[in-house]
Amino acid sequence: MNKLTKIFCWLSGLVISLVLISILGDIILNSLESFNLTFLYQVPMSAGRRGGIYPIIISTLLITGISTLVTVPIGTLCAIYLSRHYPSTLVFKKFIKRMIQVLSGVPSIVFGLFGNAIFCTFFGLGFSILSGALTLSCMCLPLFITSVEEGVSSIPDEVIHTTHSLGFSLYTTFKSIVLPLAIPSILSGLVLSVGRALAETAALIFTSGYVDRFPESLLDSGRALSVHIYDLAMNVPGGDQNAYKSSMVLIGLILIINSVFNIIAKIISKEGQLYE
Amino acid sequence: MYQYFLNRRDLYIKILLGASGFICSLCVILIFLFLLKESFLVITGQELSLFFQKSWFPLEGQFNLIPILIASVLLTFGSIFLALPLGLLTAILERFFLKGLFKIIFRRIIEIYTGIPSVIFGFWGLMKLVPFINDFHPPGQSLLSGILILSLMIFPIISLNIMASVEMSPKHFYRVSESLGISRATYIWKILLPSLKGQIFSSSLLAIGRALGETMAVLMVCGNIVQVPGHLFDPVRSLTANIALEMSYATGEHRSALFLSGLVLFLLTLFLYMLSSFAEVERNE
Numbered sequence: 356m357n358k359l360t361k362i363f364c365w366l367s368g369l370v371i372s373l374v375l376i377s378i379l380g381d382i383i384l385n386s387l388e389s390f391n392l393t394f395l396y397q398v399p400m401s402a403g404r405r406g407g408i409y410p411i412i413i414s415t416l417l418i419t420g421i422s423t424l425v426t427v428p429i430g431t432l433c434a435i436y437l438s439r440h441y442p443s444t445l446v447f448k449k450f451i452k453r454m455i456q457v458l459s460g461v462p463s464i465v466f467g468l469f470g471n472a473i474f475c476t477f478f479g480l481g482f483s484i485l486s487g488a489l490t491l492s493c494m495c496l497p498l499f500i501t502s503v504e505e506g507v508s509s510i511p512d513e514v515i516h517t518t519h520s521l522g523f524s525l526y527t528t529f530k531s532i533v534l535p536l537a538i539p540s541i542l543s544g545l546v547l548s549v550g551r552a553l554a555e556t557a558a559l560i561f562t563s564g565y566v567d568r569f570p571e572s573l574l575d576s577g578r579a580l581s582v583h584i585y586d587l588a589m590n591v592p593g594g595d596q597n598a599y600k601s602s603m604v605l606i607g608l609i610l611i612i613n614s615v616f617n618i619i620a621k622i623i624s625k626e627g628q629l630y631e
Numbered sequence: 632m633y634q635y636f637l638n639r640r641d642l643y644i645k646i647l648l649g650a651s652g653f654i655c656s657l658c659v660i661l662i663f664l665f666l667l668k669e670s671f672l673v674i675t676g677q678e679l680s681l682f683f684q685k686s687w688f689p690l691e692g693q694f695n696l697i698p699i700l701i702a703s704v705l706l707t708f709g710s711i712f713l714a715l716p717l718g719l720l721t722a723i724l725e726r727f728f729l730k731g732l733f734k735i736i737f738r739r740i741i742e743i744y745t746g747i748p749s750v751i752f753g754f755w756g757l758m759k760l761v762p763f764i765n766d767f768h769p770p771g772q773s774l775l776s777g778i779l780i781l782s783l784m785i786f787p788i789i790s791l792n793i794m795a796s797v798e799m800s801p802k803h804f805y806r807v808s809e810s811l812g813i814s815r816a817t818y819i820w821k822i823l824l825p826s827l828k829g830q831i832f833s834s835s836l837l838a839i840g841r842a843l844g845e846t847m848a849v850l851m852v853c854g855n856i857v858q859v860p861g862h863l864f865d866p867v868r869s870l871t872a873n874i875a876l877e878m879s880y881a882t883g884e885h886r887s888a889l890f891l892s893g894l895v896l897f898l899l900t901l902f903l904y905m906l907s908s909f910a911e912v913e914r915n916e
Contacts, residue, residue, distance in 0.1 A: 360816040364724035367717050368737060374783060375740055378747065378755045432651035441648065453908075454656035460837075460900045461662065462844020464871045468893040471878070472665040493658050500655065525641040554748030557846035557871070561878050581750045585847060588754050595758065602751050609746065 382606065385599040394600055399567050402591045403583065408601055410569040414484060414577025415608075417570065418563055419552045421488035426495045426548055431541060433496075434503035435533060440515050459497035463557040466494045470562040482576040487563025494558055495548035502547055506540020507533060542620040546613055553609050556581040580605045662897065670891035673884050687857045689877065694888040696895070698859045702867035705774060705860065706849065707842045710781035714838055717782065718789025719831070723819055725790075726797050738794070744787040753851030756780040761852055768864040772854030775863040780848045785838040792834035796827055829914040836907045840900050846871040870896055 397407030435441055437452060470490030480486040510533065518528045556579070564576030565586065578586075584601045587594035673694060686695050725737050756776055765771030800823070808818045824831070854866025855876060868876075874889050881889055 356820075357814045357816040360723070360819065361728060364720045364728055367720040368724045368729075371717070371721060371744070371783075371786070372737070372740055375743060377759065378751070381755060381759060382751070429651045429654060432648050433655045436648040436652040443649070447652075451652045451656045454659045456908075457901060457904050458655070458659050460840045460844075460904050461659075462840075462846070462871060462896055462900060464844065464846045464874050465662065465666070465893050465897050465900075468669075468874065468878070468890055469662045469665055472669050472890070473661065477665070496655055496658065524638060526638075526644050529644055550746060554746075554750070556748070556750045557875055560875060581748055581847075584750050584754055585851070588757055589851060598754060602754060605748060605751070609748075613746075 379606075382599055382602045385596070386603040389596060390600055390603070395604070398569070399583075399597075402594070403567065403587050403597055404591060404594050405597075408580070408583065408597075408604065411567060411578050411580055411583045411601075412604070412608075414563070414570050415553065415580040417484050417573070417577065418488045418491065418559070418579055419549060421485065421573070422491035422495060422552050423545065423549060425489060425492040426499050427541070427545065429492075430496050430499040430544065430548075431503055431534075431537070434500045435507055435529070435537070437500065437504050438507035438510075440507065440510065440533070455497045455500055458493075459501070461494075463494060463555055466490055467558040467561050469493070470558060475562060480574065482562065482564030482566075483574045484563055484570055484577045485573045487559050487577070487579070490558050490562045491552045491555060494555065495551055498551060499544040499548045502544030503537060503540050506543075507537050509540075510536050539620055539624050542616055542623070546616045549612055549616075550609055553605065553612070554581060555579075556585055560585075580608070663894075666890055666894040666897055670887050670894050672887035673891050674887075687873070689881070689885040689888070694884070694891075696870075696888075696892055698857055699868055699870050699873050699892070700895070701859050702774070702853075703843065703870040706777050706781060706853070706867070706869055707839055709774070709778035710785060710842045711835060711839050713778060713782035714786040714789060714842075715831075715835055717786040718834075718838075719793060719824070721786070721790045722793035722797065725794055727815060727819065741787045741790050744783070745791070749784065749845060750847045750851075752780055752784055753848035756848060756852040764864070770854060770864075770866060772852060772866050773864045774853065774860045774867050777849050777853040777867065777869070778863075780852050781842045781845060784845060784848060785841050788838045788841060789831070789834045792830060792837070793827065796830040797823065800826065829910065832910055833907050836903050836910075840903045843899060843903075844871060844896065846875050850875050 394407040395412065396409045398409055399411065400406035433451070433455075436443065437448060437455075467490065470486055470493070474480050474486035474489050475482060478486075514532060514536070515528070518532055523532070559579045559582055563579060563582075565578055565582065566576040567578045567583070568575075570577040580601060584598050584605065587598035587601065686693060686698060721737075721741060725734060725741075729737055756779075760776050760779060761771035763771070764773060764776050804822055804826070805818065808822060813822075849869045850872040853869065853872060855868045855872055856866040857868050857873075858865065860867045870892050874892055877885070878889055
């Protein structure tokens with residue numbers, strides 16, 4: 356029994372490590388064969404078989420950026436509202452918490468349908484970067500809120516008690532105590548939601564569209580990087596090489612954004628120690 | 632609760648906070664309402680005949696969701712059947728058999744799995760796994776490849792959850808069982824895992840929800856033929872893949888039927904959420 360457990364554990368560990376090496380190695384090796392930097396600033400030609408991915412990177416960054424711009428303020432406010440330090444009626448708070456838990460379990464394709472029905476059709480935005488970004492921000496909200504709420508709720512009681520004893524108003528407490536202390540958790544929530552937004556495909560197919568031209572305005576359709584990979588792999592025969600390269604760019608983008616935010620978080624938390 | 636000194640600025644802040652909380656909860660209600668509104672056409676037009684038609688032939692106005700639903704359920708349960716042992720074993724490996732640097736590296740490996748976009752899983756499956764299965768039993772795009780890819784995508788959820796709850800579980804059981812001379816395997820299987828039943832159940836529900844809602848990977852490796860699969864090597868089409876494939880050209884009743892399948896997905900995830908919150912209530916009592 357002891358040995359059997361050990362053998363099976365090591366076996367499963369070995370299998371998943373090998374599979375990960377296979378996934379990453381396959382993508383890196385195949386894309387390094389013909390990778391050069393011109394791939395990043397050329398327009399795609401013949402449905403993406405040749406040429407680069409410049410407009411696609413721009414649309415991806417636009418979609419992710421706008422969705423983050425919408426997510427961060429609403430999500431931060433909502434998280435502060437939900438945290439245990441904010442005085443409000445418990446029933447309403449509980450209701451919102453439950454709704455956010457439900458929202459975090461909704462499949463991405465359902466978000467895609469919803470975005471298509473409300474932003475593209477009902478609000479008349481059509482297939483556009485804006486409607487794709489708004490759909491994504493609905494999707495990233497629960498992830499962001501849970502992370503920030505945890506951070507705000509972990510602010511020690513003494514800090515809040517001190518603000519009470521000093522007679523701070525709600526606004527001052529909010530602006531100069533809670534918000535600065537919540538910044539590290541906001542950053543970690545940002546990393547999570549940006550990662551999810553970059554990786555998302557299903558919600559974007561019918562909201563931000565397929566067009567691989569350079570987007571002229573926010574109401575223009577733009578193709579995200581993940582949609583591009585899907586399209587090259589499934590619908591374009593002979594697009595494998597570029598699909599590999601785009602996959603590597605996507606993974607690289609996620610890694611870069613992750614590490615940049617981590618570095619910022621480290622710097623900020625170091626500065627935060629000065630005040631303590 | 633303390634009474635704050637309120638001036639006009641505070642009132643604005645209060646309203647702002649309440650409003651943003653309201654917007655977040657509004658999202659769920661709006662999703663439900665819009666899915667209902669868009670699928671109204673097919674619900675009222677077809678009545679109960681919806682589930683007794685021949686199959687899914689959208690061009691002939693036949694919208695039988697049953698074969699697609701069965702495929703989705705098979706994919707989900709197949710993948711959880713593989714992912715649950717995989718998640719448990721990897722969590723045990725990380726907690727009990729690895730030390731120092733290897734432990735950190737192994738944990739990073741599992742965390743990287745959660746960060747890989749689903750489209751890349753699908754792409755890898757299409758380029759490597761499908762040809763591999765094709766060697767044994769053509770066509771490679773099949774229920775089996777879907778199950779394998781899905782279980783790779785969902786096992787980290789279970790694994791990371793179990794790791795966290797093992798870490799938080801009381802340590803004195805371990806010390807007592809060590810002092811009684813109970814072997815490590817007996818401790819793991821007879822004492823530790825039974826005490827974590829609730830956590831295992833709720834993380835499996837999370838994983839099931841993820842598998843049910845997964846679109847891109849399933850779409851790319853499953854072959855997308857509407858049928859009730861006879862065996863593991865038959866191509867299938869899941870509920871999510873069906874929406875992604877046909878939404879671009881669907882109009883009228885067809886579009887409405889796709890929204891209905893979205894509504895079914897939404898209600899299924901709602902059901903899973905309710906199940907997990909009931910389990911949590913029971914555990915706390």
